[in-house]
Amino acid sequence: RKEVEQDPGPFNVPEGATVAFNCTYSNSASQSFFWYRQDCRKEPKLLMSVYSSGNEDGRFTAQLNRASQYISLLIRDSKLSDSATYLCVVYGTASKLTFGTGTRLQVTL
């Protein structure tokens, strides 16, 4: 079983739609969780951290369920510019991050 698993997609959604991605992780001792965004042929960049209480940043909401070991990302009112690959990332120890393979989102007119 992979340490971090994501549905690769692609998720094709129209502008204005709401879309949600889930991610599961295998190590129950994992300490911190993140969503990174990666545009085509570019480097990954931090989108947001994921807290136990859930957190929201504009149109983006991230949630963590430690009991079921999954993380979610909700994007409301999708924009064309949201088209990218979203990487689920788990922090273990010694500053080492484990990355999921990513979920590709394509927002269309």
Place this chain on the structure above:
Amino acid sequence: DAGITQSPRYKITETGRQVTLMCHQTWSHSYMFWYRQDLGHGLRLIYYSAAADITDKGEVPDGYVVSRSKTENFPLTLESATRSQTSVYFCASTPTSEGIEQYFGPGTRLTVT
């Protein structure tokens, strides 16, 4: 401009040749990392460094060598390149051991023929 840079951005080499990928950061971050990204595998950690002269293996270190004589530089060497090392290589850095955010360089696309 401050940040993290990688060179070369693109490289084509032949099987068996030695190749060095450079990574330079201007933030004086303690931690630096090398990842490779391949379809179906996501980003995998090759080597990391907690400080100058301190390096350690990641998930896929075989065939790679690193050094870190200065805080700002973290070169990655493929001692004898193989086709399986064709990949996109990303360098990253972070200031602490808390793993809060890693800052990535633009990547090096390496093709081994």
